[in-house]
Amino acid sequence: MTDSLLEVRDLQKYYFERDTFVDSLLGRERRSVKAVDGISFDIQPGETLGLVGESGCGKSTTGETLLRLREATGGSVRFDGENVFEMDSDELKAFRKDAQIVFQDPFSSLDPRMTIGDIIAEPLKIHGIPEGAGDQSKREWRRDKAGELLERVGLSANQLDRYPHEFSGGQRQRIGIARALALEPDFIVLDEPVSALDVSVQAQVLNLLDDLQDDFGLTYLFIAHDLSVVRHICDRVAVMYLGNIVELGPTDELFESPKHPYTQALLESVPRPSTAEHGRRVEALSGDVPSPRNPPSGCRFRTRCPKVIPPDDLNIDQATYRAVMDLRDALVVGDVNPDHIWEAADPERVDEEAFIEEARSRHVAAELRGEVAGAVDTALGHLAEGDEERARETLRRRFESPCETRRPAVGDAPHPAACHLFEGSDEVTVIETNESAAIEADD
Amino acid sequence: MADPILKVRDLTTRFFTEEGQVNAVEHVSFDVEDGEIFGIVGESGSGKSVTALSVIDLIESPGRVTDGEIWYRNETLADEFRGSTPDAVDGDFVDVRRLPKGVRRSLRGPSFSMVFQDPMSSFNPSLTVGEQIAEAVEVQRRARSNPRSTRSRTQGYGLGKLVADTLLPSQRYVSDESMDRAVELLDQVGIPDPEDRAEEYPHQFSGGMLQRAMIAQALAGEPDILVADEPTTALDVTIQAQILNLLRDLQEHEGMSILMITHDLGVIARMCDRVGVMYAGEIVERGPLSDIFDNPVHPYTQGLLGSIPDVDDPSTRLEPISGNVPSLIDSEMPNACYFADRCPNAMNDCLTRIPEYELDGRHSVRCVLAEREYDPNDAIDTEVYADD
Numbered sequence: 001m002t003d004s005l006l007e008v009r010d011l012q013k014y015y016f017e018r019d020t021f022v023d024s025l026l027g028r029e030r031r032s033v034k035a036v037d038g039i040s041f042d043i044q045p046g047e048t049l050g051l052v053g054e055s056g057c058g059k060s061t062t063g064e065t066l067l068r069l070r071e072a073t074g075g076s077v078r079f080d081g082e083n084v085f086e087m088d089s090d091e092l093k094a095f096r097k098d099a100q101i102v103f104q105d106p107f108s109s110l111d112p113r114m115t116i117g118d119i120i121a122e123p124l125k126i127h128g129i130p131e132g133a134g135d136q137s138k139r140e141w142r143r144d145k146a147g148e149l150l151e152r153v154g155l156s157a158n159q160l161d162r163y164p165h166e167f168s169g170g171q172r173q174r175i176g177i178a179r180a181l182a183l184e185p186d187f188i189v190l191d192e193p194v195s196a197l198d199v200s201v202q203a204q205v206l207n208l209l210d211d212l213q214d215d216f217g218l219t220y221l222f223i224a225h226d227l228s229v230v231r232h233i234c235d236r237v238a239v240m241y242l243g244n245i246v247e248l249g250p251t252d253e254l255f256e257s258p259k260h261p262y263t264q265a266l267l268e269s270v271p272r273p274s275t276a277e278h279g280r281r282v283e284a285l286s287g288d289v290p291s292p293r294n295p296p297s298g299c300r301f302r303t304r305c306p307k308v309i310p311p312d313d314l315n316i317d318q319a320t321y322r323a324v325m326d327l328r329d330a331l332v333v334g335d336v337n338p339d340h341i342w343e344a345a346d347p348e349r350v351d352e353e354a355f356i357e358e359a360r361s362r363h364v365a366a367e368l369r370g371e372v373a374g375a376v377d378t379a380l381g382h383l384a385e386g387d388e389e390r391a392r393e394t395l396r397r398r399f400e401s402p403c404e405t406r407r408p409a410v411g412d413a414p415h416p417a418a419c420h421l422f423e424g425s426d427e428v429t430v431i432e433t434n435e436s437a438a439i440e441a442d443d
Numbered sequence: 444m445a446d447p448i449l450k451v452r453d454l455t456t457r458f459f460t461e462e463g464q465v466n467a468v469e470h471v472s473f474d475v476e477d478g479e480i481f482g483i484v485g486e487s488g489s490g491k492s493v494t495a496l497s498v499i500d501l502i503e504s505p506g507r508v509t510d511g512e513i514w515y516r517n518e519t520l521a522d523e524f525r526g527s528t529p530d531a532v533d534g535d536f537v538d539v540r541r542l543p544k545g546v547r548r549s550l551r552g553p554s555f556s557m558v559f560q561d562p563m564s565s566f567n568p569s570l571t572v573g574e575q576i577a578e579a580v581e582v583q584r585r586a587r588s589n590p591r592s593t594r595s596r597t598q599g600y601g602l603g604k605l606v607a608d609t610l611l612p613s614q615r616y617v618s619d620e621s622m623d624r625a626v627e628l629l630d631q632v633g634i635p636d637p638e639d640r641a642e643e644y645p646h647q648f649s650g651g652m653l654q655r656a657m658i659a660q661a662l663a664g665e666p667d668i669l670v671a672d673e674p675t676t677a678l679d680v681t682i683q684a685q686i687l688n689l690l691r692d693l694q695e696h697e698g699m700s701i702l703m704i705t706h707d708l709g710v711i712a713r714m715c716d717r718v719g720v721m722y723a724g725e726i727v728e729r730g731p732l733s734d735i736f737d738n739p740v741h742p743y744t745q746g747l748l749g750s751i752p753d754v755d756d757p758s759t760r761l762e763p764i765s766g767n768v769p770s771l772i773d774s775e776m777p778n779a780c781y782f783a784d785r786c787p788n789a790m791n792d793c794l795t796r797i798p799e800y801e802l803d804g805r806h807s808v809r810c811v812l813a814e815r816e817y818d819p820n821d822a823i824d825t826e827v828y829a830d831d
Contacts, residue, residue, distance in 0.1 A: 054679035168767045198486035198706065203750035203763030210760075225679070232752035232761070251757065269684040270754050271709030275736045280713055281691070284684040288649045335636040363635075 003081070004042035005187060005219050006066070011039050011075035013058070013065045017293075033292050035061045037243035038075065040410070045186070048213065048220040050234030050251070052227060052266075056289060057240040059223045060104075063189040066221075067099055068092065079187070097127055100180035104192035106172035110164040116175050117160035120146040123182045149178040154208060170201035174208065181212065187219045194229060206233055227270050231255050239263045242300040243292055249415030259417035261307045286326060299420065302403040303329050309402050309420055316372055321399070323366035324376060328395050330363055331388065338383050355384040375399070447474040447516065448700050449498070449668055450536065454511035456490075456497045457773075464773040467493040467506070469724040472799070475668060480694060480701040482715030483726075484708055484747075488768050490724040491704045495670045498702065499555045500539065500547050513539040515554065517667075520546070552583050552664030560673035562653035566645040572656050573641025577617040577625035579663035584621060628659035632689060651682035658689065665697070672704045687714060708751060712736060717805075720744050723769050723781035726799075730806030740808045742786045780810070783823070788812060790821040 013036040018028045036058040043049045051059045064070045066077045068084055077084040079095060087095055100123075103109035110119055121142040124130075133141035147157030153174040164172055173193060180188050190209065194202040210233065212218060224230050230237055231251060238248040239262065247260040258264045265285045271277060285304045290296055296303050303325075310321045330336050336359070342349050345358035359380045360368065368376055379394040408418040416422075456468035468490045475481045485491040497508050514536040524542065525532045531541035539547060559565045566575060622641070629637035632655040645653060654674065661669055671690065675683040691714065694701050703714055711718055712732065719729040720743065728741040739745045746764035753759070766785040769776070780786070780793040792811045800813035 054681065170767065198768065199708075199750045200486060200746060200764040201767065203752075203761035204765075206752070207761055207763065227680070228752040228754040231754050231757045255754070255757075265681060267754070269680045271683075271687075271707065271713045272754065273708035273712050273736070273748065273751050275712065275733045277709065277712035278715075278732055281688060282684040284688055285681045288651055288682070289679075330635060335639075337636055337639050340636070340638045 003045075004078075005045045005080060006043040006221075007076075007078040008042070008062075008066055009040050009076045009078075011036055011062065011065060011077065012073040013061050013070060014073040031293060034243050034295060035292060036065060037295075039238075039240070039243075039245045040075075041238055041245065041248060043187075043219055043221060045219055046213075046217055047235040048222050048233055050230040050237040051221060051223045051240060052225060052230050052237060053240035054225060054266075054289060056242075056292065058243040058292075059225075059240050060191050062240070063101065063191050063221060063223050067096075067101060067189055069101070093127070097183045098185050099187045099189070100183065100185040101189040101191060102173075102176050102180050102193045105196055106169050106176055107164075107196075109176055110172055112164055115161050115163055116150070116167075117143055117146045119164070119175065120149055120179050120182055123179060127183060129183070145182070146178070149181055150175075152181070152212075153178045154204070168201075170197050170205060173197060173205055177205075177208070177212070181216070184216070185218070187221070189221045189223070191223045192225070193222075195224065195226060202229070209233065227255075227266060239266070242289060242295055244300055244418060245410055246301065246419070247415075247417040248410070249417075253415055259415070259422055260301075260419050261305050261421075262301045263417070265304075265306065286322070287329070296404065298402075298404040298406055299408050299418070302401065305403065307421060311398075311400060311402070314372075314399070320366040320368065320372060323364050324368075324372065324395070324399055325401070326365065327363050327376070328392070328399065331383075331392050331395070336363055336383070336388075338386060338388070342384075352381060352384045356380045359383065446477050447514075448477045449475040449516070449702075450512075450514035451475075451498060452512040452514065454494065454497055454508065454513065456493050456502055456506060456508045458506040460505055462772060463775075465771050466724050466773050466776060467771060468497060470511070471719075471721075471724075471726050473719050473726060473729060475700050475702055476716075478694070478698050478700055479716040480703055480714050482703045482705065482711040482718045483721055484705055484711050484718060485721030486706060486747075486768055488771065489721040490771070491706075491721045492672050494721070495557070495672045495702060495704045499551065499557055499670050501557070508540065511540070515539050515550070515668075517554065549586055552579070552586070552666065554664075554666060555668050555670060556661040556664055556666035558654075558657050558661050558669065558671045558674045561677050562648075562650060562657050563645070563677070565657055566653065568645050571642055571644055572648060572653075573622060573625045573629070573643075574617055576628055576641070576656065576660045576663060577621040579660045580621040580624045580628075581617050583664045584618070624663075625659070628662055629656065631662070632656070632659045632693075633685075634659075650678055651685060654678060654682075654686055655689065658686075658693070662693070662697070666699065668700045668702060669694075670702045670704070673706070674703070675710060676705070676707070683710075690714070708736075708747065720747070723776075724771055725781065725809060727782065727810065728806075728808045730802070730808075734802075734806040738806075740802065740806075740813055741782075741810045742788050742812070743782050746785075746787075788817045789823050790818060791823055792821070794823065 014032040014034050017031040017033065019030045023030065039062065041049065051062060053059045065072045072085055079099060084095060124142045124145065130138055130141050143160065147160055150160065151157050155171060155174055167175065194205050197205060206229065213220060222230065222234055234251050236249065237251050237254050238245045239260065241262050247254065247263045254263065255267065258267055269282050287304050290303055302308050306322060307318065308322065308325055310316050341355055341359050341362065345351065345354040356377050364376065375394065375398040379391040382391040382394060402420055408420050408423065410416045410418045452472050454468055454471045458465040458467055471494055473481065483491045483494060496502050498513060502508055514533065516535050517537055518535050520537045521532050521535050524537060528541060531538045539550065566572065626637045626641050629641055634640050634652060634655055648656060675686050678686060687710065690701065693699060705711060715732060717731050718735045719726040720735065722743050728735060728739065728744045735744060739748060749762040750764060752761060764785050769781055779795060780797045783789040783793040790811065797809050797811060799807050799809050801807045802813060
């Protein structure tokens with residue numbers, strides 16, 4: 001295996017709330033928002049690694065933290081063997097020459113008061129390039145270089161003296177790419193480079209990025225939320241959820257046989273532009289992404305997972321188990337209000353059975369039978385008496401999933417998925433190893 | 444074939460700005476049939492949102508609907524106006540644009556209703572979600588007891604208001620019945636614990652929940668036609684799936700018709716029965732889903748479909764449309780097909796305004812290719828033409 005260009009190990013980025021001097025005077029405890037919570041991946045030279053996830057999963061923070069545009073809370077990033085977080089300012093400047101970024105919003109990432117010639121030449125100026133330019137003045141040399149870059153990204157060199165507002169979104173994104181290319185970097189973080197663009201223009205920019213990679217031997221970290229774009233441009237893909245990587249694998253393998261239930265749900269949700277899509281009903285994930293202030297214990301996806309694992313000694317089908325787990329989550333986040341249930345069931349607050357029935361019809365989206373119904377009814381009985389704590393505890397004791405007690409590890413397989421469904425199943429691991437061995441042999 | 448509930452004919456909307464006249468919507472015609480989802484797809488600036496706003500009569504200065512007819516099927520209104528304004532009535536249909544202003548306004552709610560793109564900015568942050576939905580219910584309730592009067596509450600701020608509120612007995616605009624109905628609506632759109640959530644403010648809702656709340660608000664008047672303007676664009680893909688399922692369920696259970704505006708051809712494919720493709724203010728191609736996706740005639744429709752990366756098949760290189768979306772300022776618009784300068788199949792015939800050609804009654808297209816084959820000898824040099 002070749003040496004990785006970039007090695008990210010256990011990268012963490014926490015933001016802290018209530019972290020001011022006044023807060024400490026008032027004795028408030030600071031609260032962390034775990035934007036990125038211990039992720040690891042490698043990027044090989046010349047490859048494109050995709051980082052996908054929904055808003056708030058920490059993908060952009062990852063991109064900015066690994067370039068040290070934000071200070072990491074923990075972990076390490078090695079670029080070409082050197083630890084980025086331990087670099088002094090000279091080394092950091094040299095690193096920034098090799099590693100560039102293209103931002104999402106082509107409207108706010110270009111200074112409106114600079115001509116695009118100056119915008120593209122600015123990185124050169126900062127890094128003192130060129131050291132000498134022969135007969136030309138350095139300024140002229142940089143201007144010529146900016147013109148070349150502009151032509152390379154599909155604009156015309158005679159537009160150098162125009163201002164950003166004179167260009168459309170797609171053209172501005174090309175300018176942002178030209179700026180990133182100015183220092184001839186090895187590695188570019190592309191942070192949602194096409195998500196602000198219309199599809200016809202998006203396709204132009206994607207083709208451009210493809211061509212540039214071939215011509216300059218670039219390595220990309222491609223951050224995106226659009227799975228079709230990721231499939232199109234990436235060699236390998238990492239899927240993020242709530243600050244963790246849940247699955248990482250070669251693009252085709254990951255899209256054709258996704259392992260993690262979250263990846264499966266994401267792929268299932270994407271509307272396909274074809275007639276076969278008409279009327280397709282997606283089994284949508286229930287609920288919203290939980291807050292990173294207070295992420296769920298164990299597996300972070302368990303509150304929405306359609307394959308959450310029931311305890312060994314419980315005989316229950318998945319739909320019923322999901323419904324019970326949704327009731328438990330609703331109790332935890334305070335979506336169950338006994339007063340409203342009493343009001344609808346029996347305003348006199350006597351008939352406990354009516355309460356239980358009403359609560360079940362409101363909050364449990366499945367028919368319950370046997371032992372499951374018994375345990376749920378006992379818990380709802382406690383709720384009727386106003387003891388929410390005990391209701392939660394009763395349900396926890398009977399229905400606690402391995403998914404909430406243990407955090408699934410990502411593992412070292414070539415196509416790892418952080419899910420308990422893939423732990424300890426030797427067969428899967430063996431197949432994976434064989435496949436990767438075959439791939440390596442081909443290389 | 445179901446009957447149309449809405450027939451839009453030659454709708455034209457212009458904005459009169461300092462930079463000049465902007466032709467945002469040009470002679471747009473389409474039908475929305477009873478109980479169907481009709482989709483309008485286009486890129487930013489193609490005029491799709493302005494079309495939606497024009498239909499529901501929400502265009503504000505400096506914009507104006509300058510031409511066209513919006514025929515809405517409503518027997519009661521047709522009978523009422525047959526005598527007084529015969530021009531505005533055709534069978535069971537009334538031309539909304541020719542009705543008096545007050546009547547037009549009273550249609551918003553029970554006839555037309557709208558869901559906007561950005562739920563975060565569409566709610567008033569200083570009122571609870573329940574109160575805002577109840578207000579929509581209340582407006583309809585008062586309108587029923589006193590038709591044509593849909594006066595809504597004006598909210599005051601400032602010291603005087605504060606003092607008045609403290610001293611005077613409560614003068615809530617919203618009645619308890621409306622509040623109960625708001626809770627029912629929240630329940631109907633799948634919001635857990637609606638009684639409590641109704642008391643919360645918009646910032647306490649997630650984007651997906653707020654979009655559900657906005658749909659609840661739009662349902663308050665039990666509309667015949669729901670106009671949904673990019674209802675899932677601001678949402679993540681898993682939440683988008685929830686909202687699309689919800690819209691489909693509501694449409695089936697309530698028998699609503701939906702006019703769906705989006706830039707996402709995938710959403711169109713999942714939801715819509717028929718589609719109109721917009722470019723530079725015109726509907727360039729219109730027809731049933733299968734005609735548009737499997738047999739597109741207009742080179743723009745083809746280009747749009749060729750630009751989308753396929754999530755199931757990464758092998759092909761994308762074939763983008765060259766160039767950029769044109770300006771819609773009147774003085775800069777050519778007296779030619781608006782797509783000619785980006786079109787791979789542009790011919791000399793394209794240098795005049797192109798009418799709408801009917802292909803087979805259901806499928807129409809604004810392109811000469813409907814009538815003739817592409818002839819390379821007749822091609823215009825798009826490079827030269829684009830530099831004009």
